[in-house]
Amino acid sequence: MRRILAARIGPRRDEGMALIMVIGVSMVLALLAISAVSYAIGSQRKARGDQDWNAAMAAAYAAVEEYQSRLANDPGYFVYGNPAATFAPTSVLNLPTGASANPAFGLGASGSWANIAGSGGAAQFRYEVDNSKYYASGTLRLRATGRAGGETRSLVADLRQRGFIDFLYFTNYEIIDPVISGATGTCEIYRYAGRNTASPPTGCGAINFRTGDVIDGPLHTNDAFQIDGSPTFKGWTTTSYNPTSGLNYFGTGTPSFPAMPAGKPVYEPILAMPATNTELKKETRPDLPLDVPRPGCLYTGPTSIVLKANGKMQVRSPWTKWTSPISGVNNSGCGTPGATGLGSSTGQEINAPDNNVVYVQNVPSLSTDANYWAPGATGTPVCLAESHAPTGTNVRNAAGNPVGYPATGEYIANASVYGCRSGDLFVEGVVNAKATLAAENYIYITNDIVYDNSEDDILGLVGQNAVWVWKPEKQTVSSATTLTNQTSAQRTSLEAIGYTCVPSGTRFNCTGRTFTPSGDELVADTHRRIDAAILSVAHTFMVQNYDRGDPRGTLTVNGAIAQKFRGTVGTGSGATVSTGYLKDYKYDKRFSYVAPPKFLSPTSTTYGVNVWVEIAPVFGADGTYR
DSSP states (O other), X not given: OHHHHHHXXXXXXXXXHXXXXXXXXXXXXXXXXXXXXXXHHHHHHHHHHHHHHHHHHHHHHHHHXXXXXXXXXXXXXXXXXXXXXXXXXTOXXXXXXXXXXXXXXXXXXTSOOEEOTTTTTSXXXXXXXXXXXXXXXXXXXXXXXXXETTEEEEEEEEEEEOOGGGSSEEEEEEEEOHHHHOOOSOOSSXXXXXXXXXXXXXXXXXXXXXXXXXXXXXXXXXXXXXXXXOOEEOSOEEESOOOSSSOSSEEEEOOBOTTOTTSSOEEOOOOOOOSOSHHHHHTTOTTOTTTOSSOOEEXXXXXXXXXXXXXXXXXXXXXXXXXXSSTTOOOTTSOOOSTTTTXXXXXXXXXXXXXXXXXXXXXXXXTTSTTOOOTTOTTOOOOOOOBOOSXXXXXXXXXXXXXXXXXXXXXXXXXXXXXXXXXXXXXEEEEOSEEEEEESSOEEEEEEEEESSTTTOEEEEEESSOEEEOOOEEXXXXXXXXXXXXXXXXXXXXXXXXXXXXXXXXXXXXXXXXXXXXXXXXXXXXXXXXXXXXXXXXXXXXXXXXXXXXXXXXXXXXXXXXXXXXXXXXXXXXXXXXXXXXXXXXXXXXXXXXXXXXXXXXXXXOEEEEEEEEESOSBOTTSOBO
């Protein structure tokens, strides 16, 4: 029996161990398979999460670009935003309504999001606007949040308009102002569009960049450069002349463009200049609280301003009745009109503008205007009269204004200057403020204008017409002469300008003095420094009587210059000056990211991004603030 059993079972072997091993290996393989599946699912989820993460940031960037496009289409769009947003509680914002409603201004779980085009609603964005610094520096801040899947990401961008102060030197036409040159042809046409370059008056002439000229900053011309010799352009240099081949400037020589990769200017589209600077006058209106939350100061007629290092300014403005365009309203901090304040012989000391605008307008001709003066009205300011009196020292060859111009002994070659009722600004001093000063007519820079603190202070000067560096010419006064046999009408005209007339039979003999230009300066100072962004909307920035007298040293401009026509500051050859000034223009690099308050911009422009910073997500995927 045992043998039979033993024969059935046989001897002991390892078949059981093999079975166990098979089962173990199968379990390991099963675990590996499960792990592989789990890893694949996890990787898929991670890949999807990474995709959503990246898509959310792309949506945030798209939000900034979409807002930039809205600003490009409507430069006033900065007033819109959601006032309930937490980003900028001090901003003054309004929600656009109706067809203009913007879903990107949504807030909260039930608030709207804007869809990324082509995403089918899978990628969306929101943004919040901070315009609290726009009026002071021209800068907008945008907090944008993108959403994709269950992910959100946020960034903050600082935006500023591309404008005239992006350049040390900006010119619309590379010619002397036709009003100065006497050109009679059609000169408001670009050189590359066929402008006549013959000498005035038959042509419009040309101004060269010459050997010795050094432009130490960015430069743009809507026109084409005329080169003579080897001037140096140290900064980024652009032109709106875009030929299909060859050089994109005219003339001969070897100009140097060390900052340009190809060794020559690059093309940029035309930056269109505004027709007027009246947009700045709007900034003095107290009746537009949404558009103008902090009105600046409006002064009327010739106005002198001396800026002071203590943050004050001395303002003399005899024609001003109200410091706003509204009768009965004086804007805060702008002084007291009348004979004991702004209209006194010394004017009134007030605080310089705090991130604001001063605008000097012509004396209005409309009787409905708040600052209108009826003929012969009581208190009418007294303007300097032309005087050819035979004796005395208070004589002049042309009439002037009530704030002291022309200066005693100054010869006036152009009767249009120093108008009695013109919106002229006469300015000098030490700037301890952030301000833009504008004039409906001329601006005269009567002495140095320098910053008290070159990091904090900032100034804009915007003239509708020319911005002049004041350089008066001395008059030569003749001995008294007598004009005989004058009619009664002639006698009346001569006595009106200071002649003394006596009867001679039925006629009159009238005695007075005449004047001629001396060719010498009235004020014998040297050098001039101007710290400011300067813009002449319709004419030019130049030195008065630049071709008269002796060399005056160096004209230093620390800032930016923009003008319709090129201006002249002196005569000479290369670095040798015969009359006027030698130029020393340097770009204020702060203007690449900050602007003087409410400084004028091109009529069509874009907003560039100065700073991008990613921050922690502002909204959760459900739309609520985190």
